[in-house]
Amino acid sequence: MATGQMAERQSFLDGLIQRAALRRLKRAAQSAPEADLRALRRQRAQARQLKQQIDELLHVADNRLALPLIGNQSFPRPHDADWAWRPELWTGPLPVKGISSVQSKSMLGREATLFHDCAQSELTLRQLRNTREADLAPFGLRLDVFRFTGSYLSLAIDLPEEAARGLKRRHLVRLETIVEMEKPIEIFARLNIRHGPNTEQLVREMPLHQDDVMIEFDLAYTKLNEKRVEKLWLDIIFEGPQMNQVTLRDLTFSRRPRAEL
Structure with missing residues (x-):
């Protein structure tokens, strides 16, 4: 028997078993007022075990289904955009979730690099799962800065080749992000x-x-030479970041041609 047929048959059998179990539970609930106490006590114990499993399933399912979908590239963009993109760090889980005591030029994923000139790093960088109802991005990025003795701190995001392809001086490049901070700073x-x-x-x-x-x-x-565009990247520059926590809940790019006058 083919694998697909076996799976279909198993699904059919599982459905029969589930419907039979539901019928038994329904009969037991209906007969509970007149049931023998010994039988009722046994049914209560079985029902409590089943309820525990059902509650656990519902808890996990509700949490997972409420989270933004992994891999989501959906976000508002101009109607005339000819390119749009959300970096991998905000889209899917990274093999390495975070870095502590981050050294300059350390990468998180393939597209994000942190730069600083601290002699001793007291920085952490990590990916986190977004859980708010308003979030479209599945993941966010959190930067924790403790003592900061350097003169600059920046996060570089490499844009893909598609961002450079066909880029003209008549283009507008849009950046959209959601930023949370413990205390106000300039970015x-x-x-x-x-x-x-x-x-x-x-x-x-x-x-x-x-x-x-x-x-x-x-x-x-x-003074862009449109015939020689090779690469785009974005630097996010944090001014006076010491003793602060900055979370980028989302980060998206889009590109559209400016309307002709």
Whole structure:
């Protein structure tokens, strides 16, 4: 018998067994008011064992089904966007969930790299599972900073090749994120575009007074050589980060052409 047929038959048998069990429980519940006490005591013990298993299943199922779906690339984007992307760190589970005493140039996953100039690192970086109802991203990123003796701290996100393909000076590149902090600090976003021997840089301060942060980089203000675009990456720069915890609940990019005048 083929594997598919065996699985189908097993599923059919499981259904029969489940329906028979439900019928027995229903009969037992209906006859409980007049049942023999010895039989009722036995049925109560069996029902309690079954209830424990059912409660455990419902608890796990409710929690898992309430979480954002792993691998989700769905998020609001401009209707005329010709490219959109959520990095892997916010999309799926990483083999290594976190790093303590993070050294400069340490990578978490294949796309995120932390840079700093502390002689002794008191930084931790870890991926966490989002559980809020409002979250679309399955995962978030948490940065804990204790004593900080360096002059800079930044997180670099490498964008995929698709971000560079067909990039023009008429494009707007949008960054959207959700940021949580223990105490207010300034955070800047710097978009880097390598084209040939040159690199264009556009810097924007994140408007952290908003729940959902949105920034657009207008490439019209660059000297971009459209024929030589090689690579894009984003630097998230943290100013005065000591004794703070910063959580990026989501991070997404999209690209759209500017409307012609």
